[in-house]
Amino acid sequence: MCRLCSVGEQAGRDQLEVERPGVRAELAAGDRRALYLAWLSAIGAWALQEDDEEEYRAAVEPPVPAGLDRLTAPQRALADFLRVDADLLAVAAQASPPAPAPRKRPGKKELAPLIAALPETEKDDLLLRLALGGEPQLGAELLRRLRGEPSAVTVPGQRSAAELLDAAHARVTERRQRGERVRVEARATKPTALATDEEAIWREVENHVACKQVARYDVAVALLVELRAACDHVGRGPQFRQ
Incomplete structure (x- = not known):
């Protein structure tokens, strides 16, 4: 590997180390975008292999989390580190519902009366689950329940890996064709100008x-060579030669 590539890889790892606590906190709060990004990275790498097309069509995406079109800074660092294809991410985000607006973390004065109003059986259940451990999302779940908010938004995955990869390829092709049309139009208008x-x-x-x-x-x-070609283009070649 060239030295520049090694430096780039190390920079990516360093950035991920900085953002990793943020990714963990988001996962603990019920945000599944990091997991979906890992899946996209996997099928992007899978696409480089020459596997049976039927395997790509049989692999269905996981539940699509909200807000794929607006990644957080830790998620963006993770996507860059995992080399998630930008076109593949854009296609996947088309089925992603909008992310809920971030809310300020409540304070003691707001939470105390809400907790006091919980039924005793529900409090006992929460305390038991907390004591048993193994539920890193329990705090986020409790906040949602106290506020009466729904669980983290996702939509059922319906698209196959093949559909996503084909759509990403079509997006790349369309962008290239659009760029070529712009270049052709520029070449056509330059002589006239x-x-x-x-x-x-x-x-x-x-x-x-x-x-x-x-x-x-x-x-x-x-300049004269370009001007000669331009005059020929608009039918003024003889005048130019005079």
């Missing part, structure tokens, strides 16, 4: 020639 500015270009050529420098002569010749 040059021919329209013929007098100004002649003055520029004369200024270059007047400097009596080899490099400026080369620039003058290049």
Whole structure:
């Protein structure tokens, strides 16, 4: 691996180390975007292998979490580290519901009366689950229950890996074709624009020639070649040659 690639890989690892606590906290709060990003990375790497097409069609995406089109900073660092294809992510995000607006973490004054209003049996159940451990999302779940909020939003996965990969490829192809159309249009309009500015270009050529420098002569010749082609393009070739 080249030195520049090694430096880039190390920078990515360093950034991920910085953002890793944030990813863990988001997962503990019920945010599943990091898990979905890992799945996208896996099928992106899988696509580089020559496997049976039926396998790609049989693999269905997991539940699609909300907010794939607006990743947090830790999630973006994870996506970069996992080399999640941007077009594949954009296609996946089309089925992702909007992420709920972030809310300020409540304080003691807000939580105390809400907790006091919980039924005793529910409090006992929560305390038992807390004592048993093994539920890192229990705190986030409790906050949602106290506020009367629904669980983290997801939609059932319905698309196959093949569908996502094909859609991402189509997106890349469309972007390339659009860029080529722009280049073709630019090439088509440039001669007309040059021919329209013929007098100004002649003055520029004369200024270059007047400097009596080899490099400026080369620039003058290049301008004249372009202007000749432009005049031929608009049907004024004979006038240019005169």
